[in-house]
Amino acid sequence: SQTIHQWPATLVQPVGSPLSLECTVEGTSNPNLYWYRQAAGRGLQLLFYSVGIGQISSEVPQNLSASRPQDRQFILSSKKLLLSDSGFYLCAWSGGSQPQHFGDGTRLSIL
């Protein structure tokens, strides 16, 4: 069966510091991969998605970037974090017409 791993679960970072969140999927090949952000009490906002290695589509211009160095690895990065980058970040995968399945999320606090 397929599983998705996302880490770390929580992260506290100072303003201006770099960020790297990692997501990996097991048990499937060539998945679609997604990064979402959720502000407190709000719905999910799609940040990036990828349909293949090296293929990244950005939905919202911002201080973040994404990369897909391997088929089942998706990384969310920032060179300098802003206070507005705080939130709950969720990685998800889907295969074919199947629904998206989510990781457990990362709670990011910027101080």
Place this chain on the structure above:
Amino acid sequence: AQKITQTQPGMFVQEKEAVTLDCTYDTSDQSYGLFWYKQPSSGEMIFLIYQGSYDEQNATEGRYSLNFQKARKSANLVISASQLGDSAMYFCAMREGFYNQGGKLIFGQGTELSVKP
């Protein structure tokens, strides 16, 4: 532009009763998918149920059913025999485009359901 609207920020239901969570959508596509997810306080997003735009029958998964009214562009979630563990945020979502085009999901703002003992 495609949009999902959930008009109930919060709902209360008595344990063992049924509850309906509302969702309306807007799209000009003929082919689309509608999803419901549950988000407990721990944060993970749990897939509940899916309805394709060409499906003639309403989707059902255990205690969950989706009341799909295509002409009205509504996709309400019905939870029968509510349990205390059903207390959570519930999100309606629509898939934009085909899966090989990314299959992106657009989410509503969510409904917080509280089940009373």
